[in-house]
Amino acid sequence: MSEIRIQTSDFDPGAEIAALNDLSGSIGAIASFVGLVRGDGGLIAMTLDHYPGMCEREIAAHVAEAKSRWPIAGLRIVHRVGRLTPGERIVFVGVASAHRQAAFHAAEFLMDYLKTSAPFWKREERESGETWVETRAQDDESVKRWR
Amino acid sequence: MSEIRIQTSDFDPGAEIAALNDLSGSIGAIASFVGLVRGDGGLIAMTLDHYPGMCEREIAAHVAEAKSRWPIAGLRIVHRVGRLTPGERIVFVGVASAHRQAAFHAAEFLMDYLKTSAPFWKREERESGETWVETRAQDDESVKRWR
Amino acid sequence: MKLLYFAWVRQKIGVSEEDVSPPDSVTSVSKLIDFLKARGVGYEAAFRDVKALRVAVNQQHSAFDAAIGPNDEIAFFPPVTGG
Amino acid sequence: MKLLYFAWVRQKIGVSEEDVSPPDSVTSVSKLIDFLKARGVGYEAAFRDVKALRVAVNQQHSAFDAAIGPNDEIAFFPPVTGG
Numbered sequence: 001m002s003e004i005r006i007q008t009s010d011f012d013p014g015a016e017i018a019a020l021n022d023l024s025g026s027i028g029a030i031a032s033f034v035g036l037v038r039g040d041g042g043l044i045a046m047t048l049d050h051y052p053g054m055c056e057r058e059i060a061a062h063v064a065e066a067k068s069r070w071p072i073a074g075l076r077i078v079h080r081v082g083r084l085t086p087g088e089r090i091v092f093v094g095v096a097s098a099h100r101q102a103a104f105h106a107a108e109f110l111m112d113y114l115k116t117s118a119p120f121w122k123r124e125e126r127e128s129g130e131t132w133v134e135t136r137a138q139d140d141e142s143v144k145r146w147r
Numbered sequence: 148m149s150e151i152r153i154q155t156s157d158f159d160p161g162a163e164i165a166a167l168n169d170l171s172g173s174i175g176a177i178a179s180f181v182g183l184v185r186g187d188g189g190l191i192a193m194t195l196d197h198y199p200g201m202c203e204r205e206i207a208a209h210v211a212e213a214k215s216r217w218p219i220a221g222l223r224i225v226h227r228v229g230r231l232t233p234g235e236r237i238v239f240v241g242v243a244s245a246h247r248q249a250a251f252h253a254a255e256f257l258m259d260y261l262k263t264s265a266p267f268w269k270r271e272e273r274e275s276g277e278t279w280v281e282t283r284a285q286d287d288e289s290v291k292r293w294r
Numbered sequence: 295m296k297l298l299y300f301a302w303v304r305q306k307i308g309v310s311e312e313d314v315s316p317p318d319s320v321t322s323v324s325k326l327i328d329f330l331k332a333r334g335v336g337y338e339a340a341f342r343d344v345k346a347l348r349v350a351v352n353q354q355h356s357a358f359d360a361a362i363g364p365n366d367e368i369a370f371f372p373p374v375t376g377g
Numbered sequence: 378m379k380l381l382y383f384a385w386v387r388q389k390i391g392v393s394e395e396d397v398s399p400p401d402s403v404t405s406v407s408k409l410i411d412f413l414k415a416r417g418v419g420y421e422a423a424f425r426d427v428k429a430l431r432v433a434v435n436q437q438h439s440a441f442d443a444a445i446g447p448n449d450e451i452a453f454f455p456p457v458t459g460g
Contacts, residue, residue, distance in 0.1 A: 021183070036177070048460060054436035107251070108248075198353070269375045
């Protein structure tokens with residue numbers, strides 16, 4: 001009922017939602033999120049590095065936390081790594097639940113985690129050169145509200 | 148940049164998300180929601196009645212409110228009417244934004260509105276007969292939190 | 295005057311919309327309801343408890359004392375239940 | 378002992394992973410860092426400011442005084458930035 005994938009290739013949001021679309025009549029809600037690379041500040045590309053194995057384990061631990069907090073019938077996370085250019089999809093989170101608020105909140109909780117605390121490292125390419133992104137305080141705030 | 152459709156036919160969540168997927172690199176987030184008919188309590192089918200014209204106008208007014216509250220780059224709402232059976236899709240809301248919290252919150256705000264206050268009326272079919280659904284207090288609470 | 299009925303109001307009255315030409319004395323929603331109740335048992339059943347009803351005049355939610363005229367579109371329905 | 382490096386730690390050291398066999402006296406992450414710093418300028422640059430580094434022992438976030446042994450997988454990386 002949950003699937004977590006880390007991959008370099010693109011994904012199809014419609015196919016991911018279809019996989020969550022349980023036709024049994026027991027779910028009433030599928031909340032989903034697609035994250036895209038923004039071309040802010042002349043970004044040419046970003047490259048995501050990750051720790052294979054540890055990354056999946058840490059995400060799975062947060063999926064388990066989400067399941068303990070909200071009634072979740074199905075959950076899918078796809079996260080891309082490697083070099084991505086503006087407009088490209090980075091991440092998909094989809095949550096199926098009996099209830100819409102549970103689906104929304106679990107998806108938002110997991111996205112806040114993935115964007116701030118998941119074991120990824122970002123390198124940004126601009127005309128001026130390449131830099132590793134540092135941890136952002138604002139995003140840490142978005143995680144704290146779930147504590 | 149916003150599209151509101153009331154229709155009897157089914158929709159394709161993937162196609163709706165694709166229509167929001169601006170490749171310019173200016174959006175970073177697409178939050179979306181698919182509502183499905185739940186088969187609770189022996190539900191055989193539900194039939195949605197609506198006031199054509201007024202329904203679209205009221206939804207458009209709430210879309211305008213969402214746009215005044217959050218930075219929204221694109222927005223799509225599809226709502227089905229007519230007879231629907233458990234497992235069928237009822238509603239799609241998708242919001243594209245530069246930022247994930249704006250996308251999530253606008254989608255959740257619009258769903259709370261659509262599920263509680265939009266000019267639809269629901270009739271439920273069960274073995275015991277057909278009844279018109281009455282307004283639910285719980286859902287009204289979900290709308291109040293945005294006030 | 296165009297009248298529209300939704301949900302159980304439509305079911306009780308038996309039509310979804312109709313054009314009516316009430317006398318000039320029918321100048322408000324309340325007076326229209328009194329006029330309609332005299333048209334038959336379906337109307338009487340639909341308008342028995344006006345507290346259970348909502349009204350829109352020209353697609354705007356309105357009060358029962360709202361003024362109405364011959365070119366208005368008036369809709370009666372139960373409180374909305376959402377989608 | 379398997380070592381993994383990510384992000385700029387990997388770039389400074391120039392390899393993404395390696396097997397090392399430090400002397401028996403290397404019983405903690407801190408001691409491993411001292412051992413590695415002596416291996417070359419890349420290592421010295423990577424480990425110059427340990428406050429800028431995080432460490433995982435067997436894929437668990439760990440403290441720098443954590444005990445380590447020859448069969449452990451030890452990873453060094455900057456604070457995660459999320460996806």
